[in-house]
Structures are given as structure tokens and as C-alpha cells.
Amino acid sequence: MQAKIVAYLQDHLSEYLADLRTLTAFEAGTLHKPGVDAVQSWMAERLEAMGFTVERLAQPVLGDNLLARRQGTGGKxxxxxxxxxxxxxxxxxxxxxxxxxxxxxxxxxxxxMKGGLLAGLYAIRALDAVGWRDYGAVHFLVVSDEEIHDRGSLPLIRQTARMSDVAFTLEAARANGDIVTARKTAVWCTVRVQGKAAHAGVEPEKGRSAILALLRHLLEIDKLNGLRPGVTVNIGRIEGGVQPNVVAEAAHAELDLRAWRNADIPVLLDAIRAQLAQPVLEGATATLEVKLDGAMPAMERTPAVAALEATTQRIAAALGFAVKGASTGGASDASFVAAEGVPVLDGLGPIGGLDHSPDEYIELDSIVPRTALLALLMAESGKE
Structure with a gap:
């Protein structure tokens, strides 16, 4: 099977490149619905031609989401x-x-991730060429809003994950060829301090500077970095006061909290609340607001993920290259799959990097071997 899959992908590399040129020509910024919908129409047409039942989930403002399904003869x-x-x-x-x-x-x-979308399509095409049907179902989910914070696709991702036994995210492999086996959880929160305004020149002693109190709290909160292994606290934004001649009545700071384990975030939040309860300036009070609706769960390296990683390494070795699992503090949709208890690997697209920049790239000579890796991993994972 391996030799036939590699040969198929090599024979169709020029077609892959032509498709990549087409996909990257769409103006598909998240907020430009016509361009994102054009990508989804292109994907839907090809998936339907491959025997998938395609469901297009219309969105009024952002691009549509796309869920394609195909049944196999049995398995995962x-x-x-x-x-x-x-x-x-x-x-x-x-x-x-x-x-x-x-x-x-x-x-x-x-x-x-146009290179990754095509890796998914061409992996399935290569498997079809060798008669692969040894799987329960293939679900191909393409969401329209991955690049923004306020998202409507998360329930769909979680629902589709619950219908699946194993998952592969089509983000690019790391620049050094690594796949991703663990990602941190990420929670945003806001520290708000209420002080008392006063004229800074006439009677400053009657004021209570919210900015001063906030800074004192933040200096202590910063010490919570490393509270548990991998726990980080980033003070990303501070705002307070109205103008220089007024003692600041209010101030706030926005924090980014991350950890390798979901269980470490409540511990960190409790530590922050305990610090905010400390009297750092008489007459000033502090509160914590946590934005749990936008929280990213951790993609933890469970035993099932470790087993998937070992399978990936074995297949890669047979293809003639090495693969390592990497951990990263950045989040991806794989985290929402992991939150449903489904083993997931991330970074199964071609090798690439410099995302979101004018120099964004993938490596030409990684397309065939990395797509072959995905195809063979799907074949191995689909078995009962």
C-alpha cells in the first residue's frame, strides 16, 4: 500500500500545486464571507465527487461551515x-x-492552511486509488472562523468530535517537521481596580489611585508564573485614569493565563483572587473577571495520543524520515477535539511556517511524504 500511495501522490503533485494556486487566489479573510464561501464551494464540489455527503451550514455574516461524511465498511x-x-x-x-x-x-x-486542506483531500484520493474502505466513517470538517476569537463553529467542532474515534488536524507541520501532540489551555481574564478620584494638584491626599493599586497587584500576580509546571501569566494590556491631573478612579489589566493541564487553571485563578484580596492600598478594591466563554481547553498528551504518536513515527520511518511530537503554548481547534476525549494529532499538513506574514510558506518537497504520512496514518487508525 505504501509504495502505491507515494506513487499516486507523486504522479498528482502538479495537480495538487494547481489546486493550491486556485485556493490561495480566493480572498478568504475571515470577515470576507464571499471569499470564504468560495473556498467552501470548491471543497464541497470535490468532496461530493469523492462520494462524500456534504452538509453546508449557512452562516448569516461569516462564511459557511462545511461538514462532509463518508461511510466505510467498518472500523473507526x-x-x-x-x-x-x-x-x-x-x-x-x-x-x-x-x-x-x-x-x-x-x-x-x-x-x-490551504496546503493542509489539500493534504486531506489528496490523502483520501490516494487511499481510494488503492481501494481503502477499512474504516467506519470519515468526517471532513472545514470551519470558517478559526482565525478570530468570537466564534460560532465551536459547538460544531465539539459535536463532530463526539461522533469520531480519532482526529487529525490539518495545520502545517512545524518548520522542523514536528507534529503537535500537546497544546496549552488558554484563559483570558481582567483585573479591575476601583479607587477614588481627586484633584492631583489641589487635594491628592483625598484620592486613592486605582492605577497604583493595580500595579502593586500585578507585581505580585506576575510572581505566579511557574506556580505549576508550564503555568504562565502574561499581563497583556493596562488601562486606567482619565488625564494626568486626576487621581485615577478606575484601572484594569487584561491577562492571558496558560497551562499544560486544564486542572491547573482553577488553581491559578484561586491564587490570583487570593492576591487581589490583599490590602495593597487603603480605599481601593480589586475584582477578577474571567472570560470562560472564550477559553481554550488544553490538548493534553494522553496515553492514547502517545500511542498515535508512536504509530506516526513508525509510519514516517518506513517512508524514510523522522517525526517527533512537539508541545506548544499556542492553541488550535485540536484543543476542542481533545476536550471531548478524542485522541488527536495536530500538524498533519506539509512542513511550513511564517504564518500570517508576507513570507508564509510550505516546503515543496514535503508535500508528497507528509500527505503519504497522513494517508497511511488514516489507514492504520481506521482499523478496528
């Missing part, structure tokens, strides 16, 4: 997860069309 249910949107404003695709420079393929979204 496999989820391929990707996104159609990019971060680039309208006009970027026209101004910077895809180009090939030696082994580097550049273009808006070429790495994040």
Missing part, C-alpha cells in the same frame, strides 16, 4: 479538521499570488 470513525479562512485583508491574494521559489511555495494562506 476518523475526523479530518481544517479551516477555510485566513487572516489577510481583501486584495492580498491579488497582490501576492502564489509563487514557487526553489523549494519554497509562498502565498497568503499557503501554510495556514
Amino acid at each position: 470513525r476518523i475526523l479530518l479538521l481544517g479551516h477555510a479562512d485566513t487572516v489577510f485583508p481583501v486584495g492580498t491574494a491579488a497582490a501576492r499570488p502564489m509563487r514557487i521559489d526553489g523549494n519554497m511555495i509562498h502565498g497568503p494562506g499557503v501554510c495556514d
Whole structure:
């Protein structure tokens, strides 16, 4: 099977590149619904031609979500997860069309993640070419809003994950070829301090500076970095006061909290609340607001994920290259799959990097071996 899959992908590499040029030409920034919908229409047409039942979930403002399903003859249910949107404003695709420079393929979204979407399509095509049906079902989910914070696709991701036994996210492999086996949980919160306003020149002693109290709290909160292994606290934004001649009545800071384990976040939040209860300035009070609706769960490296990683390494070795599992503090949709208890690997697209920049790229010579890796991993994972 391996030799036939590699041969199929090599024979169809020029077709892959033509499709990549087409996909990167769509103006698919998240907020540009016509462009994102064009990507979804292109994907839907090809998935339907491959025997998938395609459900297009219309969105009134953002691009539509796409869920394609195909039944096999038995075995495990496999989820391929990707996104159609990019971060680039309208006009970027026209101004910077895809180009090939030696082994580097550049273009808006070429790495994040049009190359990965095509890896999913071509992996299935290669498996079809060798008669693969030994799986329960393949679910191919392409969401439209991965690149923004306030998202409507999360319930769909979680629901589709619950219908699956194993999942592969089609983000690019790391620049060094690593796949991703663990991601941190991320929670945003706001510390608010209420003081008392006063004239800074006439009677400053009657004021209670919310800014001063906030800074004193933050200096102590910063010491919570490393409270548990991998726990980080980033003070990302501070705002307070109205103008220099007024003692600040109110101030707030926005924090980013991360940890390798979901269980570490409540411990960290309790520590922050305990600190805010400390009297740092008489007459000033502090509160904590936690934005749990936008929290990213951790993608923890469970025994099931470790087993998937070992299978990936074995397949990669047979293909002639090495793969390692990497941990990262950044989040992805794989985290929401993991939250449903489904083993998931991330970074199954081609090798690439410099996402969201004019120099974004994937490596040409990684397309065939990495797509073969995905195909063979699907074949191995689909078995009972």
C-alpha cells in the first residue's frame, strides 16, 4: 500500500500545486464571507465527487461551515479538521499570488492552511486509488472562523468530535517537521481596580489611585508564573485614569493565563483572587473577571495520543524520515477535539511556517511524504 500511495501522490503533485494556486487566489479573510464561501464551494464540489455527503451550514455574516461524511465498511470513525479562512485583508491574494521559489511555495494562506486542506483531500484520493474502505466513517470538517476569537463553529467542532474515534488536524507541520501532540489551555481574564478620584494638584491626599493599586497587584500576580509546571501569566494590556491631573478612579489589566493541564487553571485563578484580596492600598478594591466563554481547553498528551504518536513515527520511518511530537503554548481547534476525549494529532499538513506574514510558506518537497504520512496514518487508525 505504501509504495502505491507515494506513487499516486507523486504522479498528482502538479495537480495538487494547481489546486493550491486556485485556493490561495480566493480572498478568504475571515470577515470576507464571499471569499470564504468560495473556498467552501470548491471543497464541497470535490468532496461530493469523492462520494462524500456534504452538509453546508449557512452562516448569516461569516462564511459557511462545511461538514462532509463518508461511510466505510467498518472500523473507526476518523475526523479530518481544517479551516477555510485566513487572516489577510481583501486584495492580498491579488497582490501576492502564489509563487514557487526553489523549494519554497509562498502565498497568503499557503501554510495556514490551504496546503493542509489539500493534504486531506489528496490523502483520501490516494487511499481510494488503492481501494481503502477499512474504516467506519470519515468526517471532513472545514470551519470558517478559526482565525478570530468570537466564534460560532465551536459547538460544531465539539459535536463532530463526539461522533469520531480519532482526529487529525490539518495545520502545517512545524518548520522542523514536528507534529503537535500537546497544546496549552488558554484563559483570558481582567483585573479591575476601583479607587477614588481627586484633584492631583489641589487635594491628592483625598484620592486613592486605582492605577497604583493595580500595579502593586500585578507585581505580585506576575510572581505566579511557574506556580505549576508550564503555568504562565502574561499581563497583556493596562488601562486606567482619565488625564494626568486626576487621581485615577478606575484601572484594569487584561491577562492571558496558560497551562499544560486544564486542572491547573482553577488553581491559578484561586491564587490570583487570593492576591487581589490583599490590602495593597487603603480605599481601593480589586475584582477578577474571567472570560470562560472564550477559553481554550488544553490538548493534553494522553496515553492514547502517545500511542498515535508512536504509530506516526513508525509510519514516517518506513517512508524514510523522522517525526517527533512537539508541545506548544499556542492553541488550535485540536484543543476542542481533545476536550471531548478524542485522541488527536495536530500538524498533519506539509512542513511550513511564517504564518500570517508576507513570507508564509510550505516546503515543496514535503508535500508528497507528509500527505503519504497522513494517508497511511488514516489507514492504520481506521482499523478496528
